[in-house]
Amino acid sequence: MTWLVKTINNYLYQFFLDWLQPLRHIYLILYLLLYMAFISTTPAMAANLSGGLLKQPATEITVSLSNSANELKFEPNHLELVAGKRYQLRLTNPSQLKHYFTAKDFADGIWTQKVEAGKVEIKGAIHELELKPGAEAEWVFVPLKSGKYSLRCPIPGHTEAGMTGEIVVSN
Template sequence: MKMKIWLAALLALSLPGPVLADAGHSHGDERAYGVPGDPGKPGRIVQVTMRETEGKMEFVPSRLEIRRGEQVKFVLRNNGEMDHEIVIGTLEENLKHAVEMAKNPDMEHDDPNAKRLAPKKTGEIVWRFTKVGEFDFSCLIPGHRESGMFGTIIVK
């Protein structure tokens, strides 16, 4: 009997995460800061504006506080005169990605945590923050983060 329990536990530990996930929830897209949200479910709307001003590039607001488990619909607006993007991630991930973007400045993102917008355009990201921590959002187009285009998300 003990051998069967031990073998069952060993087998369960060796299975990939999504197989062990509870019904209707896959951990396949889960990241350190959460999972893609469900656009069909209600969530808090947070407006984020991208712009250039006085030789600086910025997000307004640049600091956000969010409750753990909260789904947020980011309503994005590029009020600037050039393309901008927003990439939500850990600071380490975004800094690493910025190095890749410097090598490939025209890199397109097709990720649920990122959106690139042409001037005067709008877009949305729906995200559910499942973990407590401090996270980053940045414009990773070369030179933009360095010009001040980044912000902090505090998940409590």
């Protein structure tokens, strides 16, 4: 009798697991759809993203993290962007020190299409990029939220020495 009860329990347990699996997928899809509905994009931006903006060429901007003289600065240190436009940010580090491109609040207000460095392409949310000496990276994104954002290299002493900047996103 115990064997029969265990067999029935195992069968019911497996049946409910098999039955719940599709529900988990449906729940995940619904959650993602609701999340996307509450993203702070304007209808015009959403139309641009879905209507071919990603097929249009990106506006290219190059930023050097320091220079060959190892000066602690971003060149340029002021970027002006327009919300809803696609950008290709080329980051270079010609110095002999590693540096970071850190602008967390800015990164929270953009949609990243990709980051490419060497033979690696990264997709998804990016908050900061570290460039080792001589490194280059390409960040393709669309700003979604206007505002003024601070840029810095958080390595101890670099921010204090002037490795800061500003990113302005207008509508």
